[in-house]
Amino acid sequence: MAASSSPADLSAALVLQPVAALDWLVILPVAWCISIGAILMMIRHKGVAQPLVAIAGLAVLVLLDAALLWHVAQGGPVTMVMGRWLPPFGIAFTVDLTGALFALTSAVVALVGAAAAIDDVNASGRRYGFYPFLLLLMAGVSGAFLTGDVFNLYVWFEVLLISSFGLLVLGGEREQIDGAVKYGFLNLVATTLFLITTGYLYGIFGTLNMADIAAKAPGLQAQAPLVTLTALYLLAFSMKAAAFPVNFWLPASYHTPRIVVSALFAGLLTKVGIYALIRVGVMLFPAEIEQLSLALAIVAALTMLTGSLGALAQNDTRRLLGYLVISGIGAMLAGIAIGGPEAIGGVIFYALHSMLVMTALYLAAGLAARLSGDFSLGPAGGLYRHYLLFTALSLMLFFSVSGLPPFSGFWPKVMLVKAAIDGGVSWLAAILLLSGFLTTIATGRVFLLSYWRPADAPAAAVPQPLAFTALLPLLVLTALSILIGLLPETLLNLVQQAASTLSEPSAYLNSVFPAGGAS
């Protein structure tokens, strides 16, 4: 079975050396998710088999992503070019440490979400295709983290967007449709802006390969409007990530779907926006993002403050958590605005922490609502009395999201504040700390009102049994947060390496163009 029998010189157009088996890890997470999603679509009516296949599939995905991370940590960035064409003409999947770390964390979140969904998604939700949508969402998320091509990044955004529409309207209730319309419209605007900007990018560079762009960008600064291009990307990805002036879609939609869907969205979707911002802003256009850094810092500060103040004002735990997601996004944007390997390392660390902890918090809110019967802070209360372990887990998560030691939220905040002070933007460091303080008050308020304070109506105080399996997803995520908080060295080293590869992408470039020079 020869690929071709023509006498032409193929080495000018094709990758001729055989692909090492381990390099397949670059594409396997995506191909695997699509395959399992397709199988789940075919067994849509088998309600019992669905979660089993999905959870087994996601467990394998975690292993694949872990192997990929190991492979990248050992040998540097890995590239595979689709269809054997040479880059930049073939679509490249290039994975560096940043992509691999994000992919692994997202897979863990999805696995936990799938397990939590056994309880939360009922038979009709399964028939409407919760699990196939989840797997296809993961295909989109993994693809976005692993691709090395700007247009391909756009395609994966579309894949995850369409799956997220499906997940949002799962119940088909009026409120959910309302939330989905707001979410869908604003995200479509952002995606269209992304596409238009990519059109400009192609017009300027004549290439969509990220490594090629990164190599050509410094030479084009004098002739091409690269700052405008970067500003447009910044706007598009800020909408995705829910940054301050363009974040109203998030509080309007994240409280409507099933809680496990909210948890997955809070963990995954906004972080894809942050990832895209890191990839395009920090790796492709570092000089241009530097010029925009003051604007970005102001946006970040406002995002942090509106997020944490909004959280203080809410009475519904789901809405409150939505604002905490926004506040975290502000902290990550602050890191991008500060710039430099240390701050970017903080951003990556913060994003990984936020994926785990925000998902856990939404799951905790779901459990709390199931136990007390309501999402609002008013009538709920007294959870502490009957559910000690659950209360302890929730308290740890509250500390973690507020950035208190010894949990995972502490280290990225330290890195960001230190980078801000070192970079001479002390006011941003002050706002980072202030927003952490406000978050502490907001989560403390939740803890006081729903957990600590005795319930208003003691008549309803017959405790429902809380199965250990229902707590397990929460337990896993909280344990990860504690583990990262207590033993941060490995992860700290990884994110520092990831950040330095982003700031100095020669290893990334070499992986795509082994000869050393761009085309």
Next chain:
Amino acid sequence: MKSLIFRTITPVITSVMMLFSIFVLLRGHNEPGGGFIGGLIAVAALSIYGIAFGGETVRRAIVFHPLSIAGAGLLLATLSGLLSMVFHVPFMTGLWVYPVVFGEEIPLSSVMTFDIGVYLVVVGAVTSIALSLEERGED
């Protein structure tokens, strides 16, 4: 639809369109055509059939649930890409065989199976939409 002329002519039109959709699918490698447009032609054929005889008849005629067809197509397309793993070439590389049947060389490739996968995805997904619209209209 209760028109006798329409009902009489529909099976003929549908079968010709189905054949044409497969022709367009297979022609797609070197000339205009391919899985996507072929799939849309097939959906048009099924839609005409559905307008004439109702959505339930179409569901019976295609045996499998439309979304299962789409899932099978997605799986086929992905597996066509993964086949490259066996031959140590990158994902989605076109692989060819040239079996000779009755003295005639027939080029078969993973590109073609990928395109058939696309065809099935389009047929399944768009038929599913068309059928639910059609059945919603009858309520």
